[in-house]
Amino acid sequence: MYGRTACQLVKEFASGDKGQLVSFNSDLFQQVVAECSQHHLELQSLIRKIQEEGLDIQTARNADHYGALIHHLALVRNKRCLMAYVFNRAEIIRNLLWKIGHVLPQEIEEKLCHTEEEHFKKHSTALKSYMSKVMVDLTVDMVPPKDPYIKVRVLDDIGDGILLSDDKTANFACHSMHLLKRTDAEQFISRGQMEELTG
Amino acid sequence: MASSSGAEGESLDDYDSLIATTDVELLKRAWRNEKAAPEILRFESHLISRVKEQIQLMEETVEEKSSGGNDPLSVSLYQMDLDRTLFLLRSYLRIRIQKIEKYMFHILKTEELWNRLSKDEKDFARTCSSDLNQHLEETVLSKLPENYQSVLKQSIISEEDDMVPEPQLDTFVLCRSKEYLTGIQLEDGPADDRQFSSKLFEMERGVLHFICYKSIKALVESGKLDLL
Structure with a gap:
């Protein structure tokens, strides 16, 4: 049935967790693209057939016309599915910038196709250039601040000698607890290297 | 941005209106509106540049105080x-950038x-749209x-651009009016029904309403109404 593969592709995207990526399904993707070319071939041959019969394409309403129409509509539908798949993935990828930062961890990067990686890098550059123009870092301060300092526990051995904003260095050994400036801690929290202790 | 709130002239009212016109408060309003509106609103360029200056001033004050050995609490x-x-400023700019990311093609082609x-x-x-x-x-x-x-x-046979995602303007928003407003056209119901009943809606000052964004779009833009 026409359009089923494309529908599968979109369904696969839609059934995933919101904001989570699954690997780019290039297999299914190629199938849909191939289906598109097939539709186009059939569409053209039908149009040729109408022309050979000496009919006007604009006004002819015979079986071939409707056949061609079906192929056209199937193609358009496939295109919409492909675009929706790529467009929505691109949206998630751009959102990763806000959630994780400018460097993607390995396990996410593996799920992207080549052009998606490119897109992420380019978008990250665009965002950086905007932030440098307005001179405000937009990737910190994601939640409204209650206190300038927060209590955190280090989850990963980050090491010592890390410079904080008040020109002091700190030793972030694994499992140690610190009272840090929120803006200092936020980058570590978003990378999963620290957790905020509440209560 | 009129601040003529109370005719009684009570001191509390004066204080309220004074507070309500500080730049931080204005920024808070702009931020709230931007956050609640489904489409992108006008950039508050003057306000933002004033706020940036003030932030710089505040940073200097903090630095001065902390190096001067002042008491740590203050x-x-x-x-x-x-x-x-800073959070307000960042969040305001961030929301706008995220809206641009989401609807860039639509924004780019709508003057x-x-x-x-x-x-x-x-x-x-x-840059963003050319990248995408x-x-x-x-x-x-x-x-x-x-x-x-x-x-x-x-x-190629589509006459209009029919593949551009647009913000949904018919979602519902919470809003509060700053003054008595009248003649708001409610855009619900089928078209012919609307013509026949032609309900005009009015809003008292300070009363909360839950209303379709489309019908109050112009009022938000002119600053007569605040979104929440």
Whole structure:
């Protein structure tokens, strides 16, 4: 049935967790693209057939016309599915910038196709250039601040000698607890290297 | 941005209106509106540049106080105030950038929306959309038959751009009016029904309403109404 593969592709995207990526399904993707070319071939041959019969394409309403129409509509539908798949993935990828930062961890990067990686890098550059123009870092301060300092526990051995904003260095050994400036801690929290202790 | 709130002239009212016109408070309002509105609003360029100056001033004050060996409590209070203002500014700019990311093609081709962006945002939107364009082109469009390669149109026979995601303006928003408003056209119900009943809606000052964004769009833009 026409359009089923494309529908599968979109369904696969839609059934995933919101904001989570699954690997780019290039297999299914190629199938849909191939289906598109097939539709186009059939569409053209039908149009040729109408022309050979000496009919006007604009006004002819015979079986071939409707056949061609079906192929056209199937193609358009496939295109919409492909675009929706790529467009929505691109949206998630751009959102990763806000959630994780400018460097993607390995396990996410593996799920992207080549052009998606490119897109992420380019978008990250665009965002950086905007932030440098307005001179405000937009990737910190994601939640409204209650206190300038927060209590955190280090989850990963980050090491010592890390410079904080008040020109002091700190030793972030694994499992140690610190009272840090929120803006200092936020980058570590978003990378999963620290957790905020509440209560 | 009139602050003529109370005719009684009570001192409390004066104080309220004074507080309500500080830049931080104005920023808070702009931020709230931006956050609640489904589409991008006009960039508050004057306000933002004033706020940036004030933030700089505050940063200097904090630095001065903390190096001057002042008592740490007052420094941390200043710092907190600064942090909060910074958060508002960041969040305001961030929401706008995220809206641009989401609807860049729509904003780029709609002049009214395009003119609402700041210069830097325009630059960002331009690079951003050309990046996405290239991404879509390389991944999908270049592999499709030639009459189907447009980003904005489904195929060459579409007369309008029918593949551009637009913000949904008929969602519902919470709002509060600053003054008595009347003659608000409610845009619900079928078209012919609307003509016949032609309900005009009025709003008292300070009363909360839950209403379709489309029908109060103009009022939000002119600043007579605040979104929440």
